Amino acid sequence: MAWLMIVVSLNVIWLASLCKILLASWSPSKATFLSSEASSKKNVLLVIAHPDDESMFFTPTINYLTSIGHNIHILCMSTGNADGIGNVRKEELYQASAILKVPLHQVTILDHPNFQDGFGKVWDGDLLAEIVRDEIHAKAIDTIITFDGYGVSGHCNHRDVNRGVRHLLRGALQRDIDAWELVSTNLWRKYSGPIDIWLSILNAMRNSDKLHCLLNAQPRKSYVAMAQHMSQWVWFRKLFVSFSSYTFVNTLQKIDKEGF
8 A cells, every 4th residue: 555655646746747847847047047038149069979869868958958049069979880880870860950950060970980989988088179179169169068977877988078078178268168067867866757857956946056957848859859869769768768857857067167
């Protein structure tokens, strides 16, 4: 009987959380993070490691930024060629980007010998910083968004992307750049689906100067975008997108350049 009450309670909380997102998707940070009312249109660069990272982890951020009129540019550091299907995965990213309303000419996918997909392959942080710097200058980028030091799943390529962006921020830049990283959560929060929005909002309220919580007003778009990555659309990724909190909410933390 106790277990039945727990299951029923969780279902009620799940549905209430989903209703919060779909019917009242405002969050304390939504009115302030790169708000079009507070600033002009920004050129935002999302730096990821593999095709499908944008759909699995960053759709709340992408949906929010496109909804208020900012220009999203995606820089994918590899084609995801670990299984020899890099060209296929490259095309899948273009298809997913179309679903997410990111223009294809604003999607750059690298196939560099020093940035190949795979565990145990350490990516050169200085070289990555140089590539991102060139992208900043070419696209007049104002803001960078990327993984944090753990990279959500702990994948070494995700972590190397964060390390490379931090190398960039340590150096001299011709433009004043803001940089934000996607906060990694523990296992329970990661797979709590929309329920995690409450803790995410609370954390953002407590640290409003450094954290921004962005709810995904269109969580179904995460599923549709990820489905474009057909080569990766296996049962466990379908479950991930269905139950992952990253489908419903992103918490972005400002990278403190003074703390380097």
